[in-house]
Amino acid sequence: MSETINNLLIKEAALITGDGKTFVDKVNIGVHGKEIVYIGQEIPSGVTFAHIYEGKGKLVLPGVINIHAHGVIPGAPLFSSASPPLSDSQAKKNLLTHVSQGTTTILNVDGFAHPRLIFQASRACPINLKTAITHHAKAYLAAKNIDSSGLSGQGEEKVEKLVEHFPDIVVAIGEGGSGATLGGGVQDYKFIPEMVKRETGIAIDEYQARKLKEAVLGRKIALNCYDPERVENILKEIGLEDYSSEWALDKISQTVLPPYRVALEAVEEGAGLAKEYNLPFIAHTAASSMAKVEEIAWLGSLLVAGHCNHPSFDTEEGIALIKRLRKQGVIIDISTFNTLDSKEREKELAFFFAILEPGLVDVVSTNYGGGNHSPILKVLELAVEQKVITLPEAISLVTRNPSRAIPLLATGRGVIVRGAIADLVIVDRYRISRVEAVVIEGKPWRRK
Ligand SMILES: [Zn+2]
Structure with a gap:
């Protein structure tokens, strides 16, 4: 009988399968071609392995599936504002950063990306890369009301x-929507500081921009929130004492409001298309869009409420919203944002954990964090250390659950079972954020 040769054996590692419960202390995992062919206590006899990975002190997890990433596709316009793409090298770097943090599947949510670009990007990197799209009339209109320069004269495509x-x-x-069109984070770190710089020559940061915006329009973007006295105080605080509260009202409104109303209509239009094509709808969830997200909760499990831990929520309001959405079967996603390096780290972590602890979360993603997302496994490691969630549960939020939430995204991936695609992350057994190796479709990945 001729000998069988398989390409990889991971020997005597600990294993979390991704199902939310299973932890195996010591196991051997065999990979052949793209598939997991063996999981067991014995080393299979009659099989020779081309590569053997010593798994002592290591833990094997399914590759992370991230369903909310921006800025990873060379040439793709950014956000719902269709802002200019990052440089090709920056987009590639961002993509590789995700992989080096253990992510093997990404859903791009820069919805104006042409699928051709996704195809090209996935040829340059072995990661499983798919996209959400937002090529429909109201979404184009909202983008045009704030930027759209990333479309650079290309004709309009159609979802159909x-x-x-x-x-x-x-x-x-x-x-559907984003901080760029719905008065959120992208306004805070990009459009408002750009406007202030243009108008006054003074540089303000995202926290200052958010403060000013909220004093003018509130967290939920409404003119009746305008508080002249508070605005004056903030202007003084951030070095803009030469400018009046009326000036701020005018300029902030002109920056934030034109895309806002159309973007809400675009969310509704997108939800209709999702229903029509039976595809999940990724909705930008924040204080400014929460009413609209609730309105489209009739989509049930086709609706993924993205980044429900958005910093514009206050904790109680956010949790109450999540509970109402869950009742209708909506998928709850929370994001790591730039939490670990945020000036408001403690507050952001507390909110993240407050949603995680009572089991209100289906999926954890990164979002963009102004280009500096916190690694998923690092944030989950903290949650486990602080006993907010068990390790197997935490891992299922970034493996099995996202593969179920977006059925066409990661077919055959998300759990470690025989016959599944061998997307694996090998981490330090006691420190899951320490990624030792990444295996994509059976092949060890190396950053070039
Ligand atoms: Zn968003």
């Missing part, structure tokens, strides 16, 4: 056509 032509790449509709 892209879904039909790229069924293996287009797996969701979205992101």
